[in-house]
Amino acid sequence: MNSNLDLSSKFRLFYKISLFLSILIFLNLLYGPLVRATGSGLACPDWPFCFGKIFPTFDFQIFMEVSHRYYSGFLGLILLGLTIWTFIDKILRKEFGIYLGLAVLLLISQINLGRLTVTLKLDPTSVNLHLLNAIAFFLVILTVSISAREKSEKENSKFIVSSSLFRKDNILLFILIIGIVVQIVLGGRVSSHYAGLACPDFPTCWGEWIPNHPLEIVKIQVFHRFGAYTVALLLAISLAFSIWKRFPITTRRLLQMSMYLLVAQIILGILNVFFGLPKLVTVLHTGFAVLLLTFSYLSLISRAVFLTSENERRPGN
Template sequence: MNKIYNLTLTSIIIVYLVILAGGIVRMTGSGMGCPDWPKCFGYLIPPIERSQLDWKANHQYNKDEIIILGESLFYAIDNFNSEKEINLSNWNKYTKHDYSKFNVYHTWIEYINRLIGAVAGLSVLVLFIYSLKFFRSKKSITLLSILSLVAILFQAWLGKTVVDSNLTASTITIHMLMAVVLLFILFSILALSKPIKPSVLPKNVSILIIISIVLLVIQILTGTEVRKFIDIQMELFNYTERNKWIENITNTFSFHRSFTWAIVLINSLIFLKLKNLDIQSKLIYTIITLIFLQILTGVIMYYFHFPFSSQPIHLLISTLIIGLQFYFLSLYNLKKNATKI
């Protein structure tokens, strides 16, 4: 195992942790736990009590620190010391959205999610710096590492857009798709830097895998549509009465559920073809097992009313399936011209 392979694998694992943390943020309704970005209520370490967000007399306020006044958020225009009475000329109303509640759990869940995101950014930065070493010997690794850095920065910016837009559905979908793109880039680097070359894969199997990836993208997009509907229900029922979330579900859900058959079918075909070709790969067994688990979590959500953790797990497994499938494809197809690094 070489260093670039280990660094890429580390980044991939951290990106999956970010996806899981994002799912937990959503399951607990913590998305607006930090109203601003990148700081949280204007602090590097967010408050632990609601009283910390009350206006205080004779207090040193730093630029961008937030207070809650009535039903609104206000942020400090500059650094200043407050006097006996509040002087509103020191404060601007926070207008990016009108969400002004404080819940310590939501704030800290969102904050930890952001910290894991920052660690992911750092690990991709380290990967990029290390990849510069291969600029002459294996340019594709350096170029893909630059791309992964751009993708994760764009993803961070999108994260800010998600918060600024008070979690509008379309930004969440783009955020999800970008996570998949980032995984594709990282898995390409992983395949290129894998020390042991696998055997050759026939073209028709590669085509089947590409079709499966396209089907998975469609499935992820329809899943995100189902999620948008569930999001509205979760809000409507204030995160309780889970049995009602799936009531009156749209046709998109029926499509999402039935479309699973297409994924099962094509992956069974890939599995059988590989078996006939006597290509031994733990990856394909892992992918099949994950598809099975994905169906199981889907069924559990539907019939057992979204038990705790089922939503983030369903989200995580979908990105694992598509990521590993892309890796499988890259492993056989990107290695052809690979040189030892």
Template sequence: MTESVLHQDVRTPEDSHPRDKIRRLVFRLGVATLVLMAIGSATRVMNAGLACPDWPLCYGQLVPSSQMNLQVFLEWFHRLDAAAIGFGAIALAVLSWWHRLSLPKWLPWASTFALFLVVFQGVLGGLTVTHLLRFDIVTAHLGTALLFFMTLLIIGAALLPYQGTGTVGKLPWVSLTAAILVYLQSLLGGLVGSRWALHQCFGAQELCTVMNSHIAGVVPPTLAIVAVVLLAWRTPALHPMLRRLANLGGGLLVLQVILGVATFRLHLQVEPLTVAHQAVGAALLGTLVAFTVLALRDRASVIPNPSV
């Protein structure tokens, strides 16, 4: 999810405003977080979660050059990206509080919450290593990353220059429901991955309930997303940005279903498919979150009366 997907090519006098700088920072952090989650998924499927046996350093070094291989690189780069996001979150909080008088009152607090999530995520990252990839900690690690990602997109979408048409109707609540269902399904998918439920079920007929729950759990969010897309198509005078996001969500849903089926059929033997499955799921969640925020702003819009 990038700012270019959400932002119309319209320059305003506010482009030099601190709000604009913060918005750009937020979307860059969002892209970095999406990359971080993809790398984290690659780290898991490549069995590289414990490639660096210590934390926060790797073999006691900032750059473990002598021990470097693909697995070590994945875990090391995962930590490097996380550290960069951490510094970015600090910058976001500092800028928001420094310019608080010229920014929405909620922004400094939202930025502080994002920073808290990053710190908590760092703690969970350390615990995943020291507790040898315990499944509940690994799942919480993913859940917190997704929550941080959503927080960034909420902030970014709320700061976009946007004037709605006031025609969204029930779309905000349908998209909010879809976003919640996708988040819960992502957590369930993280649990399947952290417990290696698919391998366990195919190999020893164990944890099949966990795997089947994730498969059955596809239905509610799929129906909710289809409802968002259909309602967007049927809503007259819907803002073009919302229409683009709805179409993007529909496309990501189709791609996600294809990736999920392929991953299942191939028994997780093709690692890039598994990584893409999680990355597309996160992008789908981000699309729904951005759609929901803009739709709520649209709902609050007042359509000027041209006769006045």
């Protein structure tokens, strides 16, 4: 009995630490766009130091860039500690070893992409990959947190089995998640190409839905807008399908919350156009995009967890 209690306590502690790390990573996903919105992305012309120093002479932009690096380094230390604990503990290694190994690889990739972002002078490709890699890192740690919570409540149960995740009736949720990721990429292109104000009006662009404009940044902005309309359609269909098929209540609620986030995201996009990209609104626009992806991802995970649990309760399993 005592050993079971100890095991449950271990999973609860692991859950709390991984959840804390997930929150910190999400905040860093807001910090990065804030660095860019304040024009601080190249405040330090070198990497990993800033003007050859660990602690350079600070002005506002240098402080924004350097503090972002310090904060990211702090996250790396937490991940390192969590990974060491995982691999020296047989039970944790069995449950979370693959996740933490993947997280470490993503962190290494993120560090390298951060270096390229500076050395390639904010090259759009490296900037977008930097954001996508950070989101993948966040989702992996969030998955670890969810799994640890499940284990703390039901030690002997499986988190998710592939047959519960890769089902025909989950296809819409997968398409929705892919659609949101593509839209985030399109949003990254808008930011990295400075196309946020390429269309001065909304919902049309230069008075037309599909303007015949010679500037590439106008096309980038229009693609981003039509991406938003596509995501809205995919989310509406996914929500309707989940209600029709009587998906678990948690899944339906997460999709409903995703719809609210999408509405807020569209409003933020409109505010960006009419108020000339206010820094706070720009950062929130990125944050809500990540939250939309997170809640849609959690809707898929919640259904897979539910189906796995139902399968384990059936006689003979």
